Amino acid sequence: MSDSEGQIRNFLVVVDDTPECRLAMRWAARRAMRLDGGGGVVLLRVTEPPDFQHWMGVGELMREEAREEAEQLLTNLAKELLEGTTLTPQFVIREGDLAEQVQSVIDDDKSIRILVLGASAESGGPGPLVKRFAGERSGTLRIPVTVVPGTLSRDDVDMLS
Structure with missing residues (x-):
């Protein structure tokens, strides 16, 4: 939906x-399509800076x-997204610390209204971004955070979105 x-x-x-990233993307795309006037999806891939400084x-x-590799991943994910929706996602590729880059994109792009994160179904916890943005820093963001559990099936995501 367009704002005022x-x-x-x-x-x-x-x-x-x-796999949880794909569930989060599916949830976001389905929610964006349901908005009055339509919405969009921005796919962010953050790469690590090279640790090789000798040459x-x-x-x-x-x-x-x-x-x-980031461009190829985003292209493949966009193809998946286009199979079930009419949305063409925007791509953003950043280099650096993952959490810092997520925060920077949110700060820089006022069209972003919701951060959607996939939570790992592994026993090691939901993942560092979920811990940070849905936990420690959740009250400091200018936008809401949606966490999509990695235990959901595609049908579950479809029903909930």
Whole structure:
């Protein structure tokens, strides 16, 4: 849905190679489609800076490879998203600390209205971003956070979104 200024309302999904990321993306896309006037999905992939500083050329090559892998992941996720919706997601690729980059994207893009995170179904906890943004920092964000449990099936996500 567009807000009173005509700006689209976007759902920000932090993506990686995990199954819970795909569930979060599906939830966000289905919610965005249900908004009056439509909404959008922004897929964020954050890469680690290269840890190899001895030769600048090697570090740059590592950075380029990480970006290419991020672009491929985002392209594949967009194809999945397009199978069940009419949405074309926006891609954002950042390099650096994951939590800092998520916060930066939220601060920089006022069209982002909800942060959607997938929670790991593993016994090690829901994941560092869920702990940080749905726990420690949840009261400091300018937007709500939605946590999609990794234990849900696709049908569950469809029913809940």
